[in-house]
Amino acid sequence: MAATSLDRRPGTGADAVAGVVPGEVVRPSGVEEVAEVLRDTQREGRTVLAAGGRTKTGWAPPPASVDVLIDTTDLDRLVEHTAGDLVVVAEAGVRLSALQQRLRAAGQWLALDPPEPGATVGGVVSANASGPRRLRYGTVRDLLIGITVVLADGTVATAGGKVVKNVAGYDLGKLYTGAHGSLGVVVSTTWRLHPLPAARRVVVLDLADPLDAGPLALAMARSTLTPAAVEVHATTGDSAVLVVVFEAIPESVRGQADATVALLGGGHQGDDLPAEFGQRPGGDGDIVLRLAFAPAALPAVLRALPDGTVVTASACTGVAYAALAADHASLLPAIRTAVAPHDGTAVVLSAPSDLRCRLDHWGPVGNALGLMRRVKDSFDPDGRLAPGRFVGGM
Amino acid sequence: MTARLTAPTPAAGRTAALTRRLQEAVGVERVLTDPAQLRTYECDGLTNFRVTPGVVVLAESRQHVIDTVRLCAEAGVPFVARGSGTGLSGGALPVSEGVLLVLSRLRAIGPVDPDNARVVVEPGVINLWVTRDASPHNLAYAPDPSSQQVCTIGGNVAENAGGAHCLKYGFTVNHVVGAEVVLPDGSVVNLGGTAPEHPGYDLLGTFIGSEGTLGVATSLTLRLVQAPEAVQTMLVGFRSVEDAAGTVSDIIAAGILPAAIEMMDALAIEAAEAAVHCGYPAGAVAVLVIELDGPEVEVDAQFAQVEQIAMARSAFETRIAQTDAERALMWKGRKSAFAAVGRISPAYFVQDGVIPRTQLPQVLTEIGRMAAAVGLRVANVFHAGDGNLHPLVLYDDAVDGQAHDAEELASEILELCVSLGGSITGEHGVGAEKRMKMSVQFTADDLDTMQRVRCAFDPDGIANPGKIFPTPRLCGERPGPRTGEHPIQAAGLGEVF
Numbered sequence: 001m002a003a004t005s006l007d008r009r010p011g012t013g014a015d016a017v018a019g020v021v022p023g024e025v026v027r028p029s030g031v032e033e034v035a036e037v038l039r040d041t042q043r044e045g046r047t048v049l050a051a052g053g054r055t056k057t058g059w060a061p062p063p064a065s066v067d068v069l070i071d072t073t074d075l076d077r078l079v080e081h082t083a084g085d086l087v088v089v090a091e092a093g094v095r096l097s098a099l100q101q102r103l104r105a106a107g108q109w110l111a112l113d114p115p116e117p118g119a120t121v122g123g124v125v126s127a128n129a130s131g132p133r134r135l136r137y138g139t140v141r142d143l144l145i146g147i148t149v150v151l152a153d154g155t156v157a158t159a160g161g162k163v164v165k166n167v168a169g170y171d172l173g174k175l176y177t178g179a180h181g182s183l184g185v186v187v188s189t190t191w192r193l194h195p196l197p198a199a200r201r202v203v204v205l206d207l208a209d210p211l212d213a214g215p216l217a218l219a220m221a222r223s224t225l226t227p228a229a230v231e232v233h234a235t236t237g238d239s240a241v242l243v244v245v246f247e248a249i250p251e252s253v254r255g256q257a258d259a260t261v262a263l264l265g266g267g268h269q270g271d272d273l274p275a276e277f278g279q280r281p282g283g284d285g286d287i288v289l290r291l292a293f294a295p296a297a298l299p300a301v302l303r304a305l306p307d308g309t310v311v312t313a314s315a316c317t318g319v320a321y322a323a324l325a326a327d328h329a330s331l332l333p334a335i336r337t338a339v340a341p342h343d344g345t346a347v348v349l350s351a352p353s354d355l356r357c358r359l360d361h362w363g364p365v366g367n368a369l370g371l372m373r374r375v376k377d378s379f380d381p382d383g384r385l386a387p388g389r390f391v392g393g394m
Numbered sequence: 395m396t397a398r399l400t401a402p403t404p405a406a407g408r409t410a411a412l413t414r415r416l417q418e419a420v421g422v423e424r425v426l427t428d429p430a431q432l433r434t435y436e437c438d439g440l441t442n443f444r445v446t447p448g449v450v451v452l453a454e455s456r457q458h459v460i461d462t463v464r465l466c467a468e469a470g471v472p473f474v475a476r477g478s479g480t481g482l483s484g485g486a487l488p489v490s491e492g493v494l495l496v497l498s499r500l501r502a503i504g505p506v507d508p509d510n511a512r513v514v515v516e517p518g519v520i521n522l523w524v525t526r527d528a529s530p531h532n533l534a535y536a537p538d539p540s541s542q543q544v545c546t547i548g549g550n551v552a553e554n555a556g557g558a559h560c561l562k563y564g565f566t567v568n569h570v571v572g573a574e575v576v577l578p579d580g581s582v583v584n585l586g587g588t589a590p591e592h593p594g595y596d597l598l599g600t601f602i603g604s605e606g607t608l609g610v611a612t613s614l615t616l617r618l619v620q621a622p623e624a625v626q627t628m629l630v631g632f633r634s635v636e637d638a639a640g641t642v643s644d645i646i647a648a649g650i651l652p653a654a655i656e657m658m659d660a661l662a663i664e665a666a667e668a669a670v671h672c673g674y675p676a677g678a679v680a681v682l683v684i685e686l687d688g689p690e691v692e693v694d695a696q697f698a699q700v701e702q703i704a705m706a707r708s709a710f711e712t713r714i715a716q717t718d719a720e721r722a723l724m725w726k727g728r729k730s731a732f733a734a735v736g737r738i739s740p741a742y743f744v745q746d747g748v749i750p751r752t753q754l755p756q757v758l759t760e761i762g763r764m765a766a767a768v769g770l771r772v773a774n775v776f777h778a779g780d781g782n783l784h785p786l787v788l789y790d791d792a793v794d795g796q797a798h799d800a801e802e803l804a805s806e807i808l809e810l811c812v813s814l815g816g817s818i819t820g821e822h823g824v825g826a827e828k829r830m831k832m833s834v835q836f837t838a839d840d841l842d843t844m845q846r847v848r849c850a851f852d853p854d855g856i857a858n859p860g861k862i863f864p865t866p867r868l869c870g871e872r873p874g875p876r877t878g879e880h881p882i883q884a885a886g887l888g889e890v891f
Binding site for chain 2: 082083084085086087107128138139141142149151155156157158159161162163164165166167168169170171172174175177178179183194195196197198218221222223224225226248249251252255256290292293294295296297317318319342343344345347362363365366367368369371372374375377378379390391
């Protein structure tokens with residue numbers, strides 16, 4: 001490589017990505033250094049993987065190879081925050097928590113609440129991470145208004161812009177969201193912000209039967225109430241807790257919480273969120289799945305899981321996270337078959353290391369896989385970026 | 395006398411052969427070749443760009459679309475998809491010697507699935523029909539472009555259409571969860587679905603807003619939203635544009651997210667008044683139409699707050715719609731503004747630029763200065779909440795050179811938007827009209843990167859060519875030096891000597 005001040009060191013076991021130790025770890029301090037790494041590795045034919053807070057490296061299958069891991073955490077400039085425009089530009093390595101802290105001073109926030117502590121905004125985009133408030137605010141695709149990426153050949157490209165309303169050109173932000181670094185390295189992100197709500201009210205209802213969560217969530221969805229989140233914490237075959245969160249002006253959250261208790265036929269109110277709110281279920285020994293499905297199919301999804309599975313569902317949106325016990329690994333194909341009629345899919349987010357390579361991480365992808373391959377080939381013709389991490393072994 | 399034969403161009407020959415195959419595939423009655431009929435499709439809502447298509451196909455089924463695209467691919471003939479033709483950037487401008495694929499007869503609208511808040515529609519379904527069918531379930535389709543009584547969902551998807559209420563609810567891309575798409579090679583893919591997420595790239599999000607350059611949607615799954623408990627609409631008159639713009643900023647700064655904040659300046663008000671007698675406050679230099687929706691208690695409290703904010707900015711008249719009819723009248727003035735300008739000017743250009751909202755007062759002042767410098771008038775109508783300007787540049791086409799001056803002015807306004815960190819289009823699309831402006835907003839590398847997407851979907855460049863990009867790109871070219879095998883070699887299809 002060319003002489004440079006680039007921060008670089010040999011990879012160690014602590015740098016392993018889903019069990020694969022990178023040959024080298026580089027930590028660029030700016031976009032031009034990222035471009036230089038990509039140009040150099042292209043010339044040398046070396047594979048590259050970008051990582052930020054490394055909180056979701058298990059969300060994609062183990063890479064086939066990582067010659068160079070690009071640590072993006074030094075790309076940590078908050079480039080611009082125009083409070084009056086409700087827009088912020090942050091480099092990819094900015095921690096979401098640090099960003100929220102800065103925005104809070106202006107009474108604003110980026111309306112994304114994935115629970116992984118230490119996550120960077122670049123990682124949140126690349127893994128398409130979301131939390132319970134997606135019900136009210138949507139996900140990365142709804143809030144990301146501009147993006148800068150470095151392509152496999154070192155080209156620096158920007159799409160979108162700094163205004164919320166913008167239809168000039170293709171929206172590459174959508175393409176990079178959830179692409180797990182397979183199309184390029186995200187180096188900067190521009191976001192639409194929201195005002196911080198003034199007040200919160202929470203309704204918690206214990207359910208003896210987890211399947212009751214389905215009709216109750218549906219009743220919420222069909223009402224004119226505007227919760228920020230409706231979350232179900234369930235243990236299948238056992239019991240569940242329904243948590244409804246309102247975040248708005250004080251008079252609104254109080255009135256809506258009262259109306260919710262009436263609609264649900266019970267529940268107790270408070271100002272604080274339960275400790276488990278927004279957390280993904282499961283531990284190191286579990287297979288954690290992200291299930292997505294037609295929103296009204298929650299009961300069918302709960303029934304598809306073996307008894308004793310801990311589930312957290314964003315109930316009205318059609319997304320749930322399930323911690324499947326490791327000894328239930330063989331049930332994964334049957335779970336996928338059971339949710340398929342509801343346009344359901346199950347993606348593995350994490351699994352014990354001995355199981356990881358045996359599981360079909362992504363599951364069926366549908367008839368657009370060939371088109372996805374053409375997109376990959378168009379952006380990364382040599383297959384150097386995060387090889388083996390994406391659908392279809394890309 | 396000898397007959398003078400004109401040798402047909404190779405392209406014309408291809409189109410003639412294709413026409414015969416199209417007639418066999420979709421039926422003679424659905425293939426238009428008569429020059430007079432073809433001319434009725436020569437433009438969309440951008441009437442100063444006109445091209446007569448080589449042939450028009452009036453598709454009536456999904457299979458007609460697939461057959462047409464497949465035959466175009468086989469013949470190497472470009473195609474352009476079109477709905478109602480209300481687009482304002484020439485996105486549905488035909489290609490001479492190409493096929494214009496009209497989708498407005500694909501009008502099936504599926505039963506509303508109220509529990510999943512979804513409905514599946516064909517691309518020719520009119521935007522307003524969706525909310526009409528959803529409203530018995532207390533649901534609505536949120537994107538509401540001003541042309542919603544005539545524009546189609548397919549066209550909305552192509553342009554990622556917005557509307558007055560996208561400030562709060564987002565754009566078409568936020569409300570379409572699935573699509574069946576015929577790719578430019580005639581193959582069919584399903585992007586997205588009923589569920590909110592699927593493994594793999596978000597090709598649906600990429601497809602929406604691609605202006606017909608990546609394929610043709612034959613079916614769309616739309617997300618419906620719950621109708622709000624309460625809606626309140628207010629019309630506020632100001633004596634200065636600065637006060638109106640300041641009110642918008644203050645509302646946002648107060649942490650209020652209205653469903654819509656629309657602004658019109660004196661000239662736009664005059665036009666709307668002449669056309670639809672909407673009764674806007676007399677003597678207003680600017681008006682705002684502000685709508686709040688949501689839970690009643692929230693709307694009531696924030697509505698009162700908005701009223702105070704406007705008063706603090708010297709609003710001289712505030713009217714609150716007491717009935718649906720009054721609300722409709724407030725909106726009628728705004729939604730008819732484009733057409734209304736025809737009452738006060740022989741001709742006009744509609745522009746669509748975006749600026750950061752905080753730049754609003756400066757930009758309006760600057761537009762006024764630029765217009766005065768060339769002796770033209772500009773009426774401003776805009777989605778103030780999200781900084782989306784629609785300057786209407788008025789001119790007299792009977793006066794020599796004025797059309798040119800107006801076009802120049804419209805162009806300069808866009809460059810002003812970009813220089814302030816904005817965009818050349820907020821909702822009308824780039825189309826044929828603004829493709830040369832893309833290089834003002836984006837670098838050559840940015841555009842080349844977008845073209846990589848194009849090459850993955852449409853390597854032969856036959857889907858709506860000549861739109862969005864200032865220059866075409868041959869797929870397979872890789873800019874800059876490369877060391878690996880050429881893709882053609884890698885595929886075992888050729889050798890490089």
